[in-house]
Amino acid sequence: MGFRKKICIVGVGETKVGKLPGRDSITIGAEAAKLALEDAGLKNTDIDAVYVKGLMDEPEFMYSVHFFEYMGMRPKLTSVMDLGGASPLGMLAHAAAAIDAGLADVAICVEGENDATFQPRQQGVGMTRVNEEALGIYGCVAAPISYAMVARRHMHKYGTTGEQMAAVAVAMRKHAVLNENAQMHTPITVEDVMNSRWIAEPLHLLDCCLVSDGGGAFIVTTEEIARNCRKKPVYVLGISGQQTHSSLSQLADINAVGAFDAAPRVWEMSGLGPKDMDLAQIYDCFTITVMEQLEAYGFCGRGESGPYVEGGRIELGGELPVNTHGGLLSQAHIDGMLHVTEAVRQLRGECGARQVPNAKLELVTGNGGILSTHMGAVFAV
């Protein structure tokens, strides 16, 4: 396993996040794509592979085909990728493999959706497949409910506390406060999290991610082509994934999530380990999600993420800054795409007040469904 060519990311784009009334998914995705092209110093006609995350709120047949036409592109390869929040890194893995095999040279990977203004607030994120596991008939109709079950079992097995989970939310908020393009700018304390209303016990409101409009994009190519681009390339040293289930009932041990299987492959392919990382962008749909992945990637032992996240360890200035943009918990829910773009911008030194000094090696993860899909990657400069 490993690339023969040096695969790198040469351009990133991020739209404003939050509420974008009057916009729709394709105009948001198009804006993100254009920003990424401008960042790279490339033209739409330079792109020969186009990947787009599948839309959640509206069914659209052959969406990536509609999208590349909309952007005036004419690619050799195109695909919709739908792994939920693991889609951005899923797109990266497939784009990188295609480029490494010479099937394409320059790929763009795009996500854009108006989940906040399109979707009525009552619904939450639907996870209902009535004719499969009949989740809908038991009221298991939104992601927080199933993630709450994962948290409950983690607390039961390992003694993890609500206060420890809250420390993750506090860290993400601290970072969002420093990020102009974030939805939440008011600092919070562990007490604030514990006092926020229950959504699905043991998850409080502040343990749960935001709902957002917005989009992002990145451009992948070879080191050779990167020489003609505007900024220094960010290399993809390793990437892997593990997909495990659709309904949570079908995962034998709900705390042994796919990340535990993917992590050794990510480390092996990159030739690095957790101690080498300067920072990490870890998919954070819920506080428990971050904790599972910290264990999976070996930043702490299995079941030990509770003590690990206490005391500011994952805050800027701490041992392992996590989600320097504020994450899904406090910046916005852009399906993990902004974890990728933030990762790139940190390694380029573009993050201003939230810059990690001397950032050179970084873990990025994605997760979708109910810890159903997982991707992880190591980026480097």
Next chain:
Amino acid sequence: MTQPVTVQRPKPIATSDTKGYWDSINRREFKIPKCNACGKWFYYPRIYCPYCLSEDWQLQTASGKGTVYSFSIVRHGFGPIWRNFVPYVPALVDLAEGARMTVNIVGCAPEEVKVDMAVQVDFLEVADGNLIPVFKPA
């Protein structure tokens, strides 16, 4: 005079591979798929055994005994139907036979539900007289 509106819980949608299961439930028979080829019980019903892909499986009467693997107490109203039933308890229940199901725990206060609690199947009527299996403390 206006009639009071009673919100009903959604009923199951039977598909080609689940019809037999839901028909049994409607007769108050708790039957779970069991594969004759590899001997494993599985849930949810589907065309092939998910372990060995054999078509040779049948609905067999299960004991109705289980333990709570995990659960949540839902306190936020997710949508126009479910906000009427808050608080309610979705749970993962391990059947004695080895399969796991997503269900609701009923018959006790939500605060009394615990991981590893022993439970027993019961039947709950939802929309249009349909029944669904739920679990109560054993």
